[in-house]
Amino acid sequence: MSSSEINKNEVDIVIGALNADLTQFLNSWRPFFSGFHLIIVKDPELKDDLNIPEGFDVDVYSKPDIEKVVGAANAAMFSGYSCRYFGYLVSKKKYIVSIDDDCVPAKDPKGVLVDAVSQHVSNLENPATPLFFNTLYDPYCEGADFVRGYPFSLRSGVPCAASCGLWLNLADLDAPTQALKTEQRNTSYVDAVMTVPLKAMLPISGINIAFNRELVGPALVPALRIAGEGKVRWETLEDVWCGMCLKHISDHLGYGVKTGLPYVWRNERGDAVESLRKKWEGMKLMEKSVPFFEALKLPESAVNVEDCVVELAKAVKEQLGSDDPAFTQAADAMVKWVQLWNSVNSSG
Amino acid sequence: MVDPANTVGIPVNPTPLLKDELDIVIPTIRNLDFLEMWRPFLQPYHLIIVQDGDPTKKIHVPEGYDYELYNRNDINRILGPKASCISFKDSACRCFGYMVSKKKYIFTIDDDCFVAKDPAGKAVNALEQHIKNLLCPSTPWFFNTLYDPYREGADFVRGYPFSLREGVSTAVSHGLWLNIPDYDAPTQLVKPKERNARYVDAVMTIPKGTLFPMCGMNLAFDRDLIGPAMYFGLMGDGQPIGRYDDMWAGWCIKVICDHLGLGVKTGLPYIYHSKASNPFVNLKKEYKGIFWQEDIIPFFQNVKLSKEATTVQQCYIELSKMVKEKLSSLDPYFDKLADAMVTWIEAWDELNPPATA
Numbered sequence: 045m046s047s048s049e050i051n052k053n054e055v056d057i058v059i060g061a062l063n064a065d066l067t068q069f070l071n072s073w074r075p076f077f078s079g080f081h082l083i084i085v086k087d088p089e090l091k092d093d094l095n096i097p098e099g100f101d102v103d104v105y106s107k108p109d110i111e112k113v114v115g116a117a118n119a120a121m122f123s124g125y126s127c128r129y130f131g132y133l134v135s136k137k138k139y140i141v142s143i144d145d146d147c148v149p150a151k152d153p154k155g156v157l158v159d160a161v162s163q164h165v166s167n168l169e170n171p172a173t174p175l176f177f178n179t180l181y182d183p184y185c186e187g188a189d190f191v192r193g194y195p196f197s198l199r200s201g202v203p204c205a206a207s208c209g210l211w212l213n214l215a216d217l218d219a220p221t222q223a224l225k226t227e228q229r230n231t232s233y234v235d236a237v238m239t240v241p242l243k244a245m246l247p248i249s250g251i252n253i254a255f256n257r258e259l260v261g262p263a264l265v266p267a268l269r270i271a272g273e274g275k276v277r278w279e280t281l282e283d284v285w286c287g288m289c290l291k292h293i294s295d296h297l298g299y300g301v302k303t304g305l306p307y308v309w310r311n312e313r314g315d316a317v318e319s320l321r322k323k324w325e326g327m328k329l330m331e332k333s334v335p336f337f338e339a340l341k342l343p344e345s346a347v348n349v350e351d352c353v354v355e356l357a358k359a360v361k362e363q364l365g366s367d368d369p370a371f372t373q374a375a376d377a378m379v380k381w382v383q384l385w386n387s388v389n390s391s392g
Numbered sequence: 393m394v395d396p397a398n399t400v401g402i403p404v405n406p407t408p409l410l411k412d413e414l415d416i417v418i419p420t421i422r423n424l425d426f427l428e429m430w431r432p433f434l435q436p437y438h439l440i441i442v443q444d445g446d447p448t449k450k451i452h453v454p455e456g457y458d459y460e461l462y463n464r465n466d467i468n469r470i471l472g473p474k475a476s477c478i479s480f481k482d483s484a485c486r487c488f489g490y491m492v493s494k495k496k497y498i499f500t501i502d503d504d505c506f507v508a509k510d511p512a513g514k515a516v517n518a519l520e521q522h523i524k525n526l527l528c529p530s531t532p533w534f535f536n537t538l539y540d541p542y543r544e545g546a547d548f549v550r551g552y553p554f555s556l557r558e559g560v561s562t563a564v565s566h567g568l569w570l571n572i573p574d575y576d577a578p579t580q581l582v583k584p585k586e587r588n589a590r591y592v593d594a595v596m597t598i599p600k601g602t603l604f605p606m607c608g609m610n611l612a613f614d615r616d617l618i619g620p621a622m623y624f625g626l627m628g629d630g631q632p633i634g635r636y637d638d639m640w641a642g643w644c645i646k647v648i649c650d651h652l653g654l655g656v657k658t659g660l661p662y663i664y665h666s667k668a669s670n671p672f673v674n675l676k677k678e679y680k681g682i683f684w685q686e687d688i689i690p691f692f693q694n695v696k697l698s699k700e701a702t703t704v705q706q707c708y709i710e711l712s713k714m715v716k717e718k719l720s721s722l723d724p725y726f727d728k729l730a731d732a733m734v735t736w737i738e739a740w741d742e743l744n745p746p747a748t749a
Contacts, residue, residue: 176602179574181592187586191576193576193636193642216537217548244601247551249551287551331554
């Protein structure tokens, strides 16, 4: 799907600014962000003023704006990498594309810069196929189709809720892995988009993601904060938790989640070994989360996204709350998030 | 425009992995000329040729290959009345080769599959990739967004639970095809010119609980782990259906692998599929399958094997009972198929008695 075929009015590009100087970032994305409306949310804990180059259609939100909308008590929900969720909250568009501010466009094997925005929107606009695995991956793309043996009744697919992109150069590995393999860089360009099957769990990264806000907006929950959460991805798990919730809710409601293209090029930031020095809380929390999500069954009565989030929060509190206070806080944040979502979005 | 690789001049692999532990099973009804171009990669290995159709026809095997060949007369002689479970006039007969093999691993390939080229133009050693896939673990319980985490240059991504990083044993490696894609007849009729030119450089584990359409054109498996479940069903002559042999096996092995905690991988390696079969002939063969699969899929999706089924054979027998119970009402064919599944296991156990201590 080329840039000219996308209805740009349906898309908001939301950037969480953890760096003050966005000049290089935005200039590198200019060919692909041009014509789109941008929402830039400044990490409330970032002291310096943002440096944004000319020529973009952009709304910038910083701490005072956040506090005005959600109240000072709730502003902490949107600190660090979670600042981008505020952009999801206030957007009025159908699709959101969100990219970390340390990523630039990648090049495909032919040397052509990848239009990540177009690819994400194309992924979101085409159906997903979570009920049966297609061995030729995305059956709707040019030059491919469903293979022999794929049930015909499943070929119209389901709505796509999210598009999870990937990263060349610095892949989204955790601190222990990157510290062990300091020189490792991802050079493998896998030319495929595929639907993650029903009930399959996966770690969804917030670095390069897009979603259908109209379909699943409230399910993108800024909820889990690990103790000592930091300003590099190695010291966070908020997106992974959000992704587990999103996938579970999508499965429950009959939507699909895609993974694969587009790639972005992710640059060096932070020090994996340094991040390792902090106690790796995230590891323990993930271990507890997996059996929880595996066994979880949302009630049949939860038929919309908000209800699903609330039910999920209830289950988290009941079943994981005693394991770690981080889970109780996450559950509370999820409930608060739904309240905020409803109040912000009903007031139009 | 996709071309096969030119393997002239490539020396025979001097260090063939698992040379004495792997058999290559090839069903054929016409000829084995395709083996000429596969020499560099396949010549060191032992072949089991299953000759379908007229047993009096002489199939020429290219010089230099070490092989055993079975025609219909051999199958009847070896299995006696149990030969009824082996299809005739259909490449499903290849599973006889799995049964008579004495090796740990099987690679099966169709006789119209040539060597593919990777994007750099290099000839793809499909067997070597299958072996790599089988020898390293699978990860069916949690999807890794960077695909095969054990591959050079890859790893588990942030958030991937550490307790699941050891993976499980890989039972099946399902490869893909460039050029003629494995489409069903209706799709072939609508898109006769479509060619698969997309080389997706990834191997991945198919998640637990997910079914897939397994193609037998380019397939490898661990015979010790899953062999008895690789029955390719009743197809061809005298049967109401064809081109669903590998599909049937794929659904069976996947539910059994999920039950036993084994992994199934798909993706690399690619082979170059050279011949497009006649879509009208295919439509006649597949016709019933297209309707039946609408019921078969929910059947397999809802299969629950008992805790007591701890071997592949036990799982398979249990499955055959469920097929008889739940699918016979769809068509009497499934009653016959369920019986054939049992016959297959009996024949398998006869030919593969447990090793004495």
